[in-house]
Amino acid sequence: MSFFRRLAGRKPPRSLPPVLDPSHGDEELRRLRALAEAGDWAALRPALAAVADQAELTWLLNRITDVEGTEEWLAKAVAERPEDTLVLLVSGARHISWAWNARTGARAKDVTEEGWRLFGERLETAEEQLLEVAEREPGWLAPWYFLQIGARGASLGRTVATTRFDAALRRDPGHLASHQQRLQQLCAKWGGSHEEMHAFARTAMLGAPEGSPLGELVAVAHLEHWLDLPDGEDHAYLTGPAVRTSLREAALRSVLHPAYRPRRDWRTTHNTFAMVLSLADERELAHAVFATLGDAATDWPWYYLGGDEAENFGLHRDRCAPR
Template identity: 50%
Template structure:
């Protein structure tokens, strides 16, 4: 599975985080400014176990710096979700929820401090979208956080992905609201942006929410395939497609959506473009082993 999306800077950031080398990590992160969308770099660090053991010392040593607070906040977001696990709420214990909420509250403190120190940065608001969902701040507050993010970066893929999750039925939204948000975001953006992925993900979320039988019937509707093709034409098929981040995840998302929709030729096109490189999202929806799910669907598409 493609751990670092083929980006050597993501690998360097993760390795520096694993080593607890703040000097090296800061150099990598500062080498890609907010305007270049450093979400992948930051989330590779946030996903690295052990960062929480040393980043607090950096925060204390640099009281005026935003970057250590941003890293600490995002790590606590991921660390919090680790405590909760990916289980349905009814299967999560009270102790798990207490740890989850405690870590998210700590994350919120650091993310707000980062936002205060660097008002033009998008990344703190991206993190606050994740903490807000976990802390159930409500749709109005969540929308304000999303609007704060996109005022700074109108086509930020990560912020849009988080807001899509916020309006899913499983997070007190609805299928209708989710699809409307995906369409408005994708087709309201210039052709060639990454936001076309939202249409594919919305259909995958809708499929996932349905019972067996109803899920296949839904995703194979002609109007679903038609909208997937329209989104593909507006995003990765467009000659201006050159996303700052997330290219492999976008292609993997469309590969899965087209596969489930029975659009073998379109799915095969996506599989070819990935060159065998698998991202966890969205294949974990099909199997706990994303690589196995990818290979099965790729074979069915004739690759």
């Protein structure tokens, strides 16, 4: 029985409010984040080194390196162990996250001069460290994932961005997170276009086996298009017949397909589909996705709605529940 069929009949529990969990319900990630917060590299290193799956390691690093203050003990660890490629990777990944913290989520025109300075400095350090990691360990996926984010932030251009995306896919052709970064690169807000973004998302989805999580790209592309529209037009866009058909196809080909098998990062993918299907008034399918989540809300994409992310999740979950 598929993951969806086992869970689709469940009604989301109402006894507890939705929970915004930075560890995404993953107990091992929760433990690793605690080690990072404590600066315990001696315990964190063997745990990371034991992760054989490169996509899982990349996901873990992405969630660990958003822990505030890790740059302090990482700088010391890199200085003490320059030959340790793993600590260099973690430091490079942290500098990517730290750079975006300095830039903040403000529009470019609203970022302060100091914010831009720190953004540039931290991206430069990340670039140096991650390229060194890639040279030392040619088979590793993680440096190429984070280098995609750095290239976009530093405006290194389309050729560099494409080269880094291709390098990631040579190491893992179905890597969802790298496809997500490529999609961002093709967004209108980063110099691309809606047409190019949608074409990439659909081509990637159809090029993957049924049950692949790459269907999420179609959902994200519609969210990005929706965000770029003025009030009134945005709702009309998402609830239009063509977009609703596209979203139904993506959901039924990916997270609601019998062949779908959730990976470690599945909660973000399910939250994305839950939100966009609800906004598109595809309530029955949205409910089916919400049923797989219980109370597990993720910050992205719910922060796009403003206010409290967990509250947004709960409101839409209740809105889509059967009457």
